[in-house]
Amino acid sequence: MSEVLSALSYALDITEGQPQGHAVRSCLIGMRIAEELGLDADARSSLFYALLLKDAGCSSNAAKICSLFRGDDLRLKRGVKTVDWARFSDNLIWAVRNVAADGTPLGRAAALVKLGLQQGTAKQIFETRCERGADIAREFGFPEATAEAIRTLDEHWDGRGQPYGRLGEEIPLLGRIVCLAQTVDIFAATHGLAAGYRIARERSGTWFDPEVVRALEAFEGDGVFWSRLSADDVAELVSQIEPPDRVLYVDDDALDRIADTFARVIDAKSPYTARHSERVAPFRELASDAASHHEKLDGSGYPLGLEGDAVTETARILAVADVFEALTAARPYRGPMTVDVALGELEAEAGTKLDDRCVSALRKLVGAGLA
Numbered sequence: 001m002s003e004v005l006s007a008l009s010y011a012l013d014i015t016e017g018q019p020q021g022h023a024v025r026s027c028l029i030g031m032r033i034a035e036e037l038g039l040d041a042d043a044r045s046s047l048f049y050a051l052l053l054k055d056a057g058c059s060s061n062a063a064k065i066c067s068l069f070r071g072d073d074l075r076l077k078r079g080v081k082t083v084d085w086a087r088f089s090d091n092l093i094w095a096v097r098n099v100a101a102d103g104t105p106l107g108r109a110a111a112l113v114k115l116g117l118q119q120g121t122a123k124q125i126f127e128t129r130c131e132r133g134a135d136i137a138r139e140f141g142f143p144e145a146t147a148e149a150i151r152t153l154d155e156h157w158d159g160r161g162q163p164y165g166r167l168g169e170e171i172p173l174l175g176r177i178v179c180l181a182q183t184v185d186i187f188a189a190t191h192g193l194a195a196g197y198r199i200a201r202e203r204s205g206t207w208f209d210p211e212v213v214r215a216l217e218a219f220e221g222d223g224v225f226w227s228r229l230s231a232d233d234v235a236e237l238v239s240q241i242e243p244p245d246r247v248l249y250v251d252d253d254a255l256d257r258i259a260d261t262f263a264r265v266i267d268a269k270s271p272y273t274a275r276h277s278e279r280v281a282p283f284r285e286l287a288s289d290a291a292s293h294h295e296k297l298d299g300s301g302y303p304l305g306l307e308g309d310a311v312t313e314t315a316r317i318l319a320v321a322d323v324f325e326a327l328t329a330a331r332p333y334r335g336p337m338t339v340d341v342a343l344g345e346l347e348a349e350a351g352t353k354l355d356d357r358c359v360s361a362l363r364k365l366v367g368a369g370l371a
Helices: 002-015 020-036 041-052 058-069 073-080 088-098 107-118 121-139 146-151 173-191 193-200 210-218 221-228 234-240 252-267 276-289 311-326 339-349 356-367
Strands: none
Touching: 002 020, 002 041, 002 234, 002 252, 020 041, 020 173, 020 221, 020 234, 041 173, 058 121, 088 210, 121 146, 121 252, 146 173, 173 193, 173 210, 173 234, 193 210, 221 234, 252 276, 276 311, 311 339, 311 356, 339 356
């Protein structure tokens, strides 16, 4: 499960407007904090999956953000993560700079006025995101502690967070850890590790639980840990920090549920794409043929190395069409081949790698001016 979700978390990074690997790095930071705090195995397991799935609800508010702020939701989300939006002055400056940023002065002024008149909208945006993320954790069968950590990850220690304004220990400890871990990673990835620690200290007692910040400070000088977070293979470290006696495994049915859930996460980005992935999938019977169009009759193709009769007629047709289109199209490293040269290439492999009947049919189509 950890390998599947850590891989899919990269899609959530994109949807949230963050650099790739953000959720994975947040997971490593949060689990190290949990270690310093001495959390038991159950709590660490709940936290582990909350950190990987913390942005599972992020696409559900994308359309609302675009409409309200009249701009690219990814840029807006990326920017708001570095702003202390609990402070009115910081919030106002950010809004002036970002609302309808590509519009005319008059259009921007109108958008700002409209934004100011819609009191409570920010709460709705955060609530939609947090509640949807928590629901997804429940759909996966994770404990309520995981769902609550996701639901409260934008609450602040001083009670000025979103969406419920919880104060101090009213916020679950796991939610407090997620909030700090994600913020530190965002600032460290954007401005360097020193900036991540500076923000943690500056907002200790306001955004963050001081005790959790002290746990973060305990490994500030661990250069090995922080250098590993910048490695290209950081995702491979995730399965190593899951509590060993709480490791979860997935079977084919579970993989189907995960795929279905992530399809709905992506489709929730826009009201126009609702159920798009589900509708594309009622084509399930075509998947095998589509996946086999790089197979070759002699077994030299990929991904499964099928040969002979194992390559279906549809896959053989697709293979010939695919190669012909690729050869006659321009590429960055070469110009397009002429039709005659491309057909020569295909005929050289007819009967061995490619189906000779399909190649012959293609030549007839070309001769008739139909291809």
